[in-house]
Amino acid sequence: MSNQIVVVGHLRVAEDDRDAYVADCVEVVCQARAAPGCLDFVVAADPLEPDRVAVVERWASRADLDAFRSSGPPDEQWARIRDVQVVELDIPQHV
Template identity: 50%
Template sequence: MLIVAGKGYVDPEDRAAFLAGFEAAQRRARAEPGCLDYVVAADPVEPGRVNVYERWESREHLAAHLARTARESQPSPVMLSMEITQYEIGSSGPYLG
């Protein structure tokens, strides 16, 4: 399993438009084979921050997604900066709190 997580920044006054532009892409990604979760959402504390979280069954599923999305135009306005990390997970289980 792979987790892709991070943050990006847009001008605070442009964040709602940025997220609206990403809605269709999120729906498409969630319908792709191997996608377990995919969300791009407004951060509740920082006005210009956008949080990214994706969970994929395998590296191959993520690679296929990235190949498809490379041909898509990016939403406008664009991100000013981005910090995304990929984690490869060897095992997982329920949260025991």
């Protein structure tokens, strides 16, 4: 049985762009949630820091995550990100 992959952390974008950035992520969230092996995928505005966007992903396997990432977000979306602080956790599945 393969391990579950959890991605958690945050992105930093311009304060005046944060809400638009999160809104522009709706399509990516929909694509992720429809992707094989996606167990959860959330991109949300931080309620305290005006430039911070929280990210949480859960995938059934590394292969599922890698397959989704190969179809990743458009370059213009990446260009808006000023900093990325995320970790990937490899979580053993228990029977």
